[in-house]
Amino acid sequence: MLVGLVFVTSYFIGFMFTDVCPIGVLTGTMPIIILEPYKFVPSSFFWPAIGIFILFIVLIFIVERGWCRYFCPIGAFLAPFNKISMLHVDVDEEKCVHCNLCAIECPMGIDVANMYRDPECILCGKCVNVCPRDAITYGRF
Ligand code: SF4
Ligand code: SF4
Structure with a gap:
């Protein structure tokens, strides 16, 4: 496009x-x-x-x-600027239990638990709110 x-x-x-x-x-x-x-x-x-x-x-x-x-x-x-954006979403792999709730909730269809600064992420925070383990946070820098 x-x-x-x-x-x-x-x-x-x-x-x-x-x-x-x-x-x-x-x-x-x-x-x-x-x-x-x-x-x-x-x-x-x-x-x-x-x-x-x-x-x-x-x-x-x-x-x-x-x-x-x-x-x-x-x-x-x-989208490519997500790779260098100061604000992004981080997943703590040690806390994650791979329940997949974050991926189900994500409006962009991202496999959140396995992503790293996905270009499609719009920083809506839905995955942050839904994670039962508080494994997802907004990262800065
Ligand atoms: S919701 Fe949290 S615990 Fe579940 S897969 Fe996503 S990051 Fe892991
Ligand atoms: S912040 Fe929103 S768009 Fe980005 S991974 Fe989480 S649910 Fe998906």
């Missing part, structure tokens, strides 16, 4: 990701259409944007954080 939507399309047809971003449709296009429809001038990406917005809504109902996990290029751009 990062390579395709941001770099390849930028090279061939311009930086159009912002024109089809579902958050832009939700917070910009929709309010204008509803509140001030006479001011709305659709861009050439209007219908692709509506299609992607519908996909975004459908994913909300069928896959937890489906858009973030599979389609958002911003998430793909930020």
Whole structure:
């Protein structure tokens, strides 16, 4: 998504990701259409944007954080920085009893007990809260 939507399309047809971003449709296009429809001038990406917005809504109902996990290029751009982020999630292997509760709770589908600064981690803290052994903590640096 990062390579395709941001770099390849930028090279061939311009930086159009912002024109089809579902958050832009939700917070910009929709309010204008509803509140001030006479001011709305659709861009050439209007219908692709509506299609992607519908996909975004459908994913909300069928896959937890489906858009973030599979389609958002911003998430793909930020993910590698988890490896060097000052704030991260640590697992104490000596306390862990491999009950798998953390992996079940994780909205990003991460095998938490066996991860090390997973790029997909969004630092939501759900695994920290659910661990019965207090084996997971927020680490700094
Ligand atoms: S919830 Fe805690 S004890 Fe269970 S697998 Fe995860 S880290 Fe280990
Ligand atoms: S902090 Fe959230 S996203 Fe990261 S491993 Fe724990 S449950 Fe998963």
